[in-house]
Amino acid sequence: NAGVTQTPKFRVLKTGQSMTLLCAQDMNHEYMYWYRQDPGMGLRLIHYSVGEGTTAKGEVPDGYNVSRLKKQNFLLGLESAAPSQTSVYFCASSQPQGRYTGELFFGEGSRLTVL
Amino acid sequence: DAKTTQPPSMDCAEGRAANLPCNHSTISGNEYVYWYRQIHSQGPQYIIHGLKNNETNEMASLIITEDRKSSTLILPHATLRDTAVYYCIVRVKNYGGSQGNLIFGKGTKLSVKP
Numbered sequence: 001n002a003g004v005t006q007t008p009k010f011r012v013l014k015t016g017q018s019m020t021l022l023c024a025q026d027m028n029h030e031y032m033y034w035y036r037q038d039p040g041m042g043l044r045l046i047h048y049s050v051g052e053g054t055t056a057k058g059e060v061p062d063g064y065n066v067s068r069l070k071k072q073n074f075l076l077g078l079e080s081a082a083p084s085q086t087s088v089y090f091c092a093s094s095q096p097q098g099r100y101t102g103e104l105f106f107g108e109g110s111r112l113t114v115l
Numbered sequence: 116d117a118k119t120t121q122p123p124s125m126d127c128a129e130g131r132a133a134n135l136p137c138n139h140s141t142i143s144g145n146e147y148v149y150w151y152r153q154i155h156s157q158g159p160q161y162i163i164h165g166l167k168n169n170e171t172n173e174m175a176s177l178i179i180t181e182d183r184k185s186s187t188l189i190l191p192h193a194t195l196r197d198t199a200v201y202y203c204i205v206r207v208k209n210y211g212g213s214q215g216n217l218i219f220g221k222g223t224k225l226s227v228k229p
Contacts, residue, residue, distance in 0.1 A: 004158075035219075042202065042219030043159065059218075090158050102206075104151075104217065106158025 002026055006091050006107035013081045013114045021076040021110050023091030031094045032074035033058070033104065034066060036087040043090060049074055050096075081114045088112075119203045124224045127197075133190040135223050137203030140184040146207050148179060149217065150188045152199040159202065159219070162188065193227045200224050 004025045013019055023032065031050055035043040035058075045058030047066040055066045063085060065077045074093075078085060088111050092104040120138040127133040139148065149164040163170055163177045165186075170177045176189040190197055202222040 040221070042221050043217075044219070045217070088156065092158070101161075101164065102147075103149075103161035103164070104159070106160070108158055109156065 004091055004093055004105050004107035006089070006110045008110060009108065010111050011113070013078075013112065015082060015114060017081050018077070018079050019081065019112075020078075021089055021091075021112075023074045023076070023093075023107060025072055025074075025091075025093040025105070027093060027105065028071070029093035029095055029105070030071075031096060032068065033092045033094075034064070034074065034076045035090045035092065036060065036085075037090060037109075038087050046076065046089075078112075081112075083114045086112060086114045118218075119205060119220055121201075121203050121220065121223045123221065124226070126226050126228060127190075127193045129195060129227055129229050130192055133193040133197065133225055133227070135188040135190075135201050135203075135225065136185065137188070138185045139203070139205050142183050142205050143207075146205045148177065148183075148186050149204045149206055150175070150177065151202045151204065151217075151219075152197075153202070153222070154196075154199040162201075193225075195227050195229065198225060198227045 007022045033048040034046040037043045044060050049055045049068040052071040067075045088109045090109050091107045094104045150162040151159040153159045162174050165177045179186045200222040202219050204217050
């Protein structure tokens with residue numbers, strides 16, 4: 001049981017390049033999320049998904065796209081990377097609050113640098 | 116979701132109880148209080164949550180005041196491994212698809228010292 005796995009863990013991009021971050025969870029969770037964390041700051045929600053085939057915008061969605069074609073995977077794409085997107089990206093998953101605690105399980109993070 | 120206020124940093128001696136305060140004076144009746152912690156740039160880790168009753172689990176205790184405007188996370192016997200940033204978050208219960216929209220502030224950096 002690996003929990004939430006993010007790939008890659010480190011990446012350096014040049015401005016304008018594109019890339020995709022992959023998040024995979026093996027807990028059969030309904031909900032998945034992408035956050036970013038800048039130095040000295042808390043986490044900010046980029047996009048989230050409440051089920052396979054559905055996505056929604058969070059606090060800071062501009063410049064990112066997401067897809068959830070399979071329940072266990074949530075992809076975060078940068079179509080044209082900018083230096084402002086240099087950050088640490090965290091993926092998380094959870095079950096809906098109600099019958100469950102609603103706690104989020106986080107991956108270890110992906111460190112992205114855009115030059 | 117209501118905002119929270121936490122002190123930016125706190126120190127605690129190893130083996131002593133760490134009491135981390137959180138103010139959430141604008142909390143509404145259907146909002147839960149959640150606590151997470153983040154150890155040195157790892158992914159945040161869930162600690163505990165509650166609505167109005169005090170809660171305890173294997174990691175910590177959560178004390179919520181009767182008016183629910185503030186709470187305290189208690190680590191009963193802090194160890195060096197408890198050094199982390201602790202986030203207090205309020206979240207609406209079953210807020211449709213956005214119930215996962217946890218708003219992380221800057222948290223409290225707890226330093227446990229030998």
